[in-house]
Amino acid sequence: KAGVTQTPRYLIKTRGQQVTLSCSPISGHRSVSWYQQTPGQGLQFLFEYFSETQRNKGNFPGRFSGRQFSNSRSEMNVSTLELGDSALYLCASSLWTGSNSPLHFGNGTRLTVT
Amino acid sequence: DQQVKQNSPSLSVQEGRISILNCDYTNSMFDYFLWYKKYPAEGPTFLISISSIKDKNEDGRFTVFLNKSAKHLSLHIVPSQPGDSAVYFCAASEGGGADGLTFGKGTHLIIQP
Numbered sequence: 001k002a003g004v005t006q007t008p009r010y011l012i013k014t015r016g017q018q019v020t021l022s023c024s025p026i027s028g029h030r031s032v033s034w035y036q037q038t039p040g041q042g043l044q045f046l047f048e049y050f051s052e053t054q055r056n057k058g059n060f061p062g063r064f065s066g067r068q069f070s071n072s073r074s075e076m077n078v079s080t081l082e083l084g085d086s087a088l089y090l091c092a093s094s095l096w097t098g099s100n101s102p103l104h105f106g107n108g109t110r111l112t113v114t
Numbered sequence: 115d116q117q118v119k120q121n122s123p124s125l126s127v128q129e130g131r132i133s134i135l136n137c138d139y140t141n142s143m144f145d146y147f148l149w150y151k152k153y154p155a156e157g158p159t160f161l162i163s164i165s166s167i168k169d170k171n172e173d174g175r176f177t178v179f180l181n182k183s184a185k186h187l188s189l190h191i192v193p194s195q196p197g198d199s200a201v202y203f204c205a206a207s208e209g210g211g212a213d214g215l216t217f218g219k220g221t222h223l224i225i226q227p
Contacts, residue, residue, distance in 0.1 A: 004157070033214060035214075035215075035217075042217050042218065042220065043158075043203065043215075043217035044217075045213065045214030045215060045216070047214075048214060056214065058213070058214060090157050092157070100146065100163075102160040102163065103158075103160060103215070104160065105150075105157030105158045105159070106157050107155065108157055
């Protein structure tokens with residue numbers, strides 16, 4: 001069974017631009033979550049989607065948004081990029097929503113904002 | 115305010131010995147705890163979890179202990195193997211995980227031959 005696939009692996013953008021990251025979950029998984037990892041803050045929850053609906057959102061500004069498609073694939077978008085958005089963005093899928101369904105992470109997209 | 119703390123950024127253990135990774139939390143509403151392992155250039159991999167109604171959970175070489183009164187959990191790896199060298203993250207959730215997982219900043223475990 002293929003794992004969680006994130007594209008692209010690396011991105012370099014300029015301040016003020018916008019970016020879209022893509023995530024394909026494990027086949028059959030309906031929940032997709034996004035996390036931001038930085039050296040200073042560690043892994044922080046961005047949002048979770050289940051059955052095309054955003055279930056919850058972490059403490060991030062409105063510039064961070066996402067969506068989920070009917071095939072469970074998900075995208076996240078960051079608009080008006082800032083230098084502090086440079087991070088590893090991790091997508092994770094699980095069979096169901098809720099903490100009892102362990103997350104399976106992709107290898108992440110490394111975003112660098114210059 | 116960091117709700118999940120891993121106070122040891124790194125830990126070095128000899129191969130064959132026991133590795134003990136510690137994690138403290140401040141939010142008494144957390145009711146589910148997990149450990150993830152991460153190799154460089156890869157995403158975290160789920161290792162083991164424990165519900166707050168238990169105080170111990172075992173899976174092969176990995177055992178997680180939960181002390182609710184001390185708001186402390188630990189991961190024991192016995193015996194430690196070279197492939198265990200990785201960054202270990204402690205994570206917690208409340209209310210079924212509706213607000214996602216809260217992660218610690220990780221402990222880098224190095225297994226010495």
